[in-house]
Amino acid sequence: PKQMNQNAQTMYGKLRMHQQSGSYSPLTFLYAVSILAQISNDSSIQELRQVVKFDNKQLLCQVANITNDKQASIVANMFSRRIGQISSAFMSQMMSDYNFTPEALISAQQVNQWCSRHTNNKIPELVNDISDIETIILSAFHFRDEFEKKFQKELTHEDIFHGLTKSQKQFMAQTDLFDFAKTKQFTAVKMSFRDSKMQQIFAIPTKMEEIDIDEVVNANFQRKKVELKIPKTKIENTLRLKSILQELGVKKIFVNINAQESLGSVLQVGEIIQKNFIDTNEEGTEAASVTGVIFGKSAALAEEAEVFIANVPFVSLLVYDQQVVMVNSIVE
Template identity: 25%
Template sequence: MKKTFLNIAMMATAVLAMSACSSTKKISENNSNDMTHLTADDDLDPEFMVLSDAQYDLVKRNNQFALNLFSEMKGMGSKVVSPMSVTYLMAMLANGAETTTRDEIMATIGAKDFNIDEMNAFYAYLMKRAKTADKQTNLNIANYIALNKEFKLKKDYAATIDKCYQGAVEALDFNDGKSTQRINGWCSEHTDNMIPSIIDQVEPAAVAYIMNAIYFNGTWSEKFDKNDTKKEQFYGFTRDIKYVDMMHRNAKYYYTSNEVYSAVTLPYGSGAYSMTVLLPNDGKFVDDVKKCLNADSIASLRRNMEECLVDLKLPRFTTEMKLSLKDIISKLGAPSMFDASRADFSSFANGNVYVSEMLQKAKIEVSEEGTKAAAVTMGMVKLTAIRPDEPRRVDFHCNRPFVYMIQDNYTGAILFMGQYGGLEKLKD
């Protein structure tokens, strides 16, 4: 029998206790679809906890948002984005919004059919899980609101950000240059200096800067030997030949293939997180891979993987990117929050406000040791199985552009996603 990746991942990953924000009741044994039963202080036996169908549905819909976001990143060069970081920022914005503005935000990130308490509970759970899922992997999710001292957050909103998103709220003098240093210092602190800054200068007229930071530092479960890394040819989008530092390892990995691409999953640490690399077949391209990716195909990809002996070649690379999200998020279904005449953030703070800018800075470093990745997303608010006896042998040589994603193996949530085109560092 083939040894499937999903079965092994589910067995290897301990199921953690749910954390939520609206009740102290415990989840019933019938696996209720209600996601608001637990608080962050509940201590349940993880062996008896599983995600409900509703929770898996929320992950699936949010992964579709991740793919939609990734598909909007045009161009042939190397790119990286953290859809999860964008999701956390938008979820915090949703809590301050009402009417159409809230509906659009929640629908865009896949939470259309969920009430806001259910959504908050699930993202609180993911934050708690990030701290404990894998002791050999560092995943940190942090939230922060730098508030113009002339304004005051609504009491209920501030309580939700504190309880569900563990978000620090700090009143600053936006006329003082030290506020810029403080905001950028928070970015640096929560990304191990991978993202040292997010703004050039605080705008005195701004009401608040709402931010999420995600930092990932994972060591491969089985590292590459640096002595096996060689300069090798890499064929770019136009078939131009570049030379990259190509890592090499011959070992057992989970692998699958179809008529468009082949895929290999590289686990980190004890296996709670992994990187999946999707390599276009000969005659196919990254755009062909993107076109056939959706939430269902991502789920089936994981189910269909089998353990093979893989001759793996993967470039050592660094990619960093600054991405303006305002037009992209508007196109994906949430335009009103950027429109001063239509935005409804009546649950956020005193005064009529709207989101004047949204952007993300992201960076990823892939080496023989593992992967470091970080992202800061900012919104500026202004007033108005069984082991086979003989594993199949396959070659997986990433000598041409490819797609990759870093996922939580238990929930399937996509933390980072990108493409490598042979350029080491690309900024917009």
């Protein structure tokens, strides 16, 4: 599986997204981790690379492709109290590979304004206090576009969603030609956007906990007439990823990282936070994600229509060039 799909699958299970609605972005997580991996090559970073498997060259190529899409953006930055101790070689590498120059960490407002600016104000706050923060790596993703085939607002209606509990939701509806796939494991429909290569896949799995994300992305989709019924969804969530990474076997970066050559000090990662936003309505989808790696202070139409009615728990995937940039679980 491609690296973002593989990471999405791993974290989907660990975050128990089959038990609660939520969003996770492998794109902003891996981009932030990619920068983290450049600050040292000590045993802590080697352990990180062994557990969170990613090909840095492939990742940077994928980021470059997304950056060239006029409806999507992925950017990064680093703010540090020790800006004067950062080596010129590291500064040059960040500019050449990640297109930013580390800045002095001054305030929480500074960090939050950066997050807000790069997510169309959808993620206005990541931190509320920087007193215990020595350095922070940030990666931010934003996407907004209209569906190629929009839903008519007058057809939107209230109906029952059979999730963990029954609830009333506003369902969008249309019947048209869409890319459609059906296997023993899932039923899926793919929607395209007007001005972007991004696609959104809606998948109803036989069992939410057993969905294979890479199989969904690479399913044999065929153009069919589909009676489509999907609830309007808006998700905002915050993920603290330290405990999950520790479960997976990433431990040493939370103790210490020898970053003397790059950042001029020994640091430890205190937490990795991700905030996500996605809003899908009749017009299209807007999505945003920020991942922050927070370092603490020095430490050692003629055919019969197929039917896709998402009134039971389902997954929606934002996919760019067959790679998942955000996985969203709707179970309630």
